[in-house]
Amino acid sequence: MKNLVFFVLLLPIISFSQDLDKHLWKDRLILVLADSYENPKFTKQLREFNTNTDDLQERKLIVYQITPTSYQKGIKKSDAIKNNTLFKKYNSSNEDFKIILIGLDGGIKLESNKLVSASLIFEQIDQMPIRKQELRTKN
Template identity: 45%
Template sequence: MRKFISCYILIFFSVSLHAQDLSKHQWKDRLILIIASKNNQKFQQQYKELQKEPEGLKERKLVIYQILPEKYKTGFKEKNWKKSTELFEAYNGKKSDFRVLLIGLDGGKKLDQTKMLSAKKLFNIIDSMPMRQAEIQKNEQ
């Protein structure tokens, strides 16, 4: 029984570590995770698509994570890659070559797809969410 409990604690702690980098955003930021098994054309196209809309991203409290198997970075700065396999392993569970995830303010997955995501579709999805609707109403007052 002790081995089982120890194993459970170890697994729980490991999962917490995977989420550690992203948990700091909960209730503050929405996240877009661009995940690819290698730095490929879809990965670059998705990055460029979102990079064209800095005001829309900021308005919707979106933080971009670019995640490759051995490293990740946030935002659009070119030289801030961090070495880690944890985010890739945690969020590419279906083992696809390319994946885009939208994570809401509450930390829940709101979108998970393996094709390009247009900024327009992304903004429409977010703008239809109840929390975003409340933000829009608050800003109009």
């Protein structure tokens, strides 16, 4: 019985971990964390990305919207998945707003508790060795 309880408690962690793991070496991730989906910085940051969807796609960027109780994949409002694992993992200091860029290798490339322009993120990605290789291969 103890093993069953342990497994049930770990299930959300396992399923979320697998959700992010599927992006490794395929997609770059932008995690936008806030205390709520109505947080003004949160909504402004998402608007910034919403006006740059082609550039996000070009750079293989997937946005995750994360609050203390749930997360959503993508820029548009969608069905939230109830889970607090990612918020706890990436916002242990409990900031009211945070943005994190994760590279193809799964490493954190940028972390800020202030709004970040899409162009700054794109510039940073374009300086990465794998991105430079992608651009050479494309041309």
